[in-house]
Amino acid sequence: MKELIEGSQAVVRAAVNAGCNFFAGYPITPSSEIAHELAKTLPKLGGIFIQMEDEIASINAIIGASMAGARSMTATSGPGLSLMQEAIGYAAITETPIVIIDVMRAGPATGIPTFPSQGDVQAACYGSHGDYPVVVLSPATIIETYYLTYKAFEIAERYLVPVIVLIDEITAHMKEGVELPPIKYNIYKPSRKFVGNGLRRHTTGLIHGEDGMPLSDPKKYHEIIKQLVKKIHDPAVMMMETEGDRNPEILFVTYGITCRAAKAAIYKMQKRGMSAGLVRLKTVFPFPEEEISRIIRKGVKKIIVPEMNMGQVLKEVQRIANNICEVISITSLARLMSPDLLIEMSLK
Amino acid sequence: MKESIKRFLRTSHLPHAWCPGCGNGIILNVFAHVCEKLHLDQDRTVIVSGIGCSGRITQYLNFDTIHTLHGRAIPIATGIKLSRPELNLIVFMGDGDSVAIGGNHLIHAARRNIDLTAIIINNMNYGMTGGQSSPTTPEQTKTKTSPYGSIEPTIDISQLAISAGATFVAKYTLYHVKELEKGMIDAITHKGFSLIEVISTCPVQWKMTPYHALKIQEKIKDRGILTKYNKPEFCEKIHHLSQLSQKQKTKNQI
Numbered sequence: 088m089k090e091l092i093e094g095s096q097a098v099v100r101a102a103v104n105a106g107c108n109f110f111a112g113y114p115i116t117p118s119s120e121i122a123h124e125l126a127k128t129l130p131k132l133g134g135i136f137i138q139m140e141d142e143i144a145s146i147n148a149i150i151g152a153s154m155a156g157a158r159s160m161t162a163t164s165g166p167g168l169s170l171m172q173e174a175i176g177y178a179a180i181t182e183t184p185i186v187i188i189d190v191m192r193a194g195p196a197t198g199i200p201t202f203p204s205q206g207d208v209q210a211a212c213y214g215s216h217g218d219y220p221v222v223v224l225s226p227a228t229i230i231e232t233y234y235l236t237y238k239a240f241e242i243a244e245r246y247l248v249p250v251i252v253l254i255d256e257i258t259a260h261m262k263e264g265v266e267l268p269p270i271k272y273n274i275y276k277p278s279r280k281f282v283g284n285g286l287r288r289h290t291t292g293l294i295h296g297e298d299g300m301p302l303s304d305p306k307k308y309h310e311i312i313k314q315l316v317k318k319i320h321d322p323a324v325m326m327m328e329t330e331g332d333r334n335p336e337i338l339f340v341t342y343g344i345t346c347r348a349a350k351a352a353i354y355k356m357q358k359r360g361m362s363a364g365l366v367r368l369k370t371v372f373p374f375p376e377e378e379i380s381r382i383i384r385k386g387v388k389k390i391i392v393p394e395m396n397m398g399q400v401l402k403e404v405q406r407i408a409n410n411i412c413e414v415i416s417i418t419s420l421a422r423l424m425s426p427d428l429l430i431e432m433s434l435k
Numbered sequence: 436m437k438e439s440i441k442r443f444l445r446t447s448h449l450p451h452a453w454c455p456g457c458g459n460g461i462i463l464n465v466f467a468h469v470c471e472k473l474h475l476d477q478d479r480t481v482i483v484s485g486i487g488c489s490g491r492i493t494q495y496l497n498f499d500t501i502h503t504l505h506g507r508a509i510p511i512a513t514g515i516k517l518s519r520p521e522l523n524l525i526v527f528m529g530d531g532d533s534v535a536i537g538g539n540h541l542i543h544a545a546r547r548n549i550d551l552t553a554i555i556i557n558n559m560n561y562g563m564t565g566g567q568s569s570p571t572t573p574e575q576t577k578t579k580t581s582p583y584g585s586i587e588p589t590i591d592i593s594q595l596a597i598s599a600g601a602t603f604v605a606k607y608t609l610y611h612v613k614e615l616e617k618g619m620i621d622a623i624t625h626k627g628f629s630l631i632e633v634i635s636t637c638p639v640q641w642k643m644t645p646y647h648a649l650k651i652q653e654k655i656k657d658r659g660i661l662t663k664y665n666k667p668e669f670c671e672k673i674h675h676l677s678q679l680s681q682k683q684k685t686k687n688q689i
Contacts (some may be wrong), residue, residue, distance in 0.1 A: 173504055
């Protein structure tokens with residue numbers, strides 16, 4: 088059955104269907120709708136909804152809940168994500184699975200709270216100090232918002248990492264007619280180890296050995312961090328899709344909402360007899376480097392990176408393109424870009 | 436060490452790393468005796484700590500222990516308690532941990548009356564980082580960050596917790612350990628948010644002998660239980676709300 092569903096509702100349905108039974112959050116535009124829905128839904132399903140005193144408390148509460156065996160998440164926007172950064176590193180080093188939904192608004196600081204953006208990409212990938220693993224996903228449509236949110240819980244659990252789902256303000260507030268699995272609460276039974284079951288383990292944000300006890304040996308530190316960072320570099324995590332020509336001359340590398348304009352652009356360009364293709368990143372981090380490099384080497388002459396920021400994924404693409412071909416950045420701040428603008432800019 | 440308290444400690448990780456004469460060792464000892472007296476279930480008790488010298492206490496306790504970020508022991512404990520209300524939660528924090536960086540969380544945990552026991556080890560300075568002034572450093576005290584004497588008024592941790600709605604608040608010193616032991620038992624058995632402020636010592640940063648640091652506590656008068664009453668506990672309220680919501684019909688939007 089087709090339903091008219093909003094992005095934030097798709098997040099909630101995916102979370103509930105994935106067995107999410109704990110939400111802690113703090114009100115912030117434009118992510119509050121997710122909290123509103125969960126405040127209504129979770130108590131009915133026997134889960135926990137709590138509004139904490141700030142975003143720092145929210146993320147620490149979901150870490151605590153996850154440590155005790157819950158499947159937990161929070162939802163926020165840019166300023167909240169900044170406040171959560173220290174705890175994201177803590178979740179990563181303590182290997183606690185959590186899911187963070189970040190509905191991106193125009194930044195920095197308070198920015199323009201009601202305008203869309205893709206400005207949190209680098210903050211999501213690299214925002215906490217030190218080297219640590221985090222997975223960052225970015226859906227382009229309502230249906231993908233459902234599936235990537237669902238997937239976020241699976242990845243978090245499988246790799247014991249924090250997973251951030253970057254949704255922009257438009258996708259969160261936009262309605263689309265979609266066919267989604269109906270709401271069905273799955274009772275979540277963790278297969279990982281968690282506290283309160285007689286393990287008598289120590290958990291710490293200090294660098295620690297397998298017994299959980301802190302250590303300060305540079306050699307072991309190196310090994311631990313290397314292993315920790317490496318574990319997410321798995322093809323199963325790095326999700327992407329290609330569209331258009333298989334060996335395009337003009338290649339768009341996109342993610343999130345801008346994929347939609349780029350998709351329309353390549354079909355228009357193909358109609359005009361041009362060779363155009365599209366890479367759509369579902370996983371922004373870890374960046375699917377090898378896969379994109381392989382496509383570039385098949386004869387791409389020009390790469391277009393349209394983003395609603397000053398070029399945050401652009402740098403990754405430039406690094407991979409490594410002077411093999413031209414890389415052009417198209418920037419549109421707080422406003423969507425049209426397919427025609429993309430075509431015009433890419434033909435310059 | 437008394438044989439009967441050994442099971443509550445990770446003896447293979449002892450001796451502890453605190454400075455000679457540090458108050459944390461005394462508190463660890465008192466807490467182990469409290470565990471023994473209460474026959475605390477080691478597999479159903481989770482002990483959470485923050486950052487600082489006090490935060491290292493979890494390393495030596497033979498329970499499920501969590502050493503959190505600076506100031507964040509309470510929200511982590513809140514998450515654990517909410518998802519597993521049957522567990523006992525004991526939170527150790529320092530003064531900087533609980534009323535400076537984590538002050539917000541302390542206020543709101545007290546306001547909610549969630550069933551946690553917060554044991555705040557107040558040594559009136561940041562010991563681990565080299566002896567800087569904290570919100571409980573007495574005015575005019577010279578520290579590394581107040582070389583001409585602290586000009587900031589202090590905060591009263593116990594009174595703060597009382598005004599925020601904590602249903603059990605007590606204050607003890609390390610000089611009066613027997614009272615502290617009794618107080619810890621009362622706090623852990625209390626249902627709701629309980630807080631114990633322990634006036635501790637930091638002989639190294641205070642530049643005093645351990646004996647002198649303890650001896651000056653002898654005359655501290657306002658000790659004992661400062662408030663104790665009953666109010667609905669937060670986890671029980673959430674459970675009740677959950678049952679209530681299941682009876683109510685709401686328009687399902689998802």
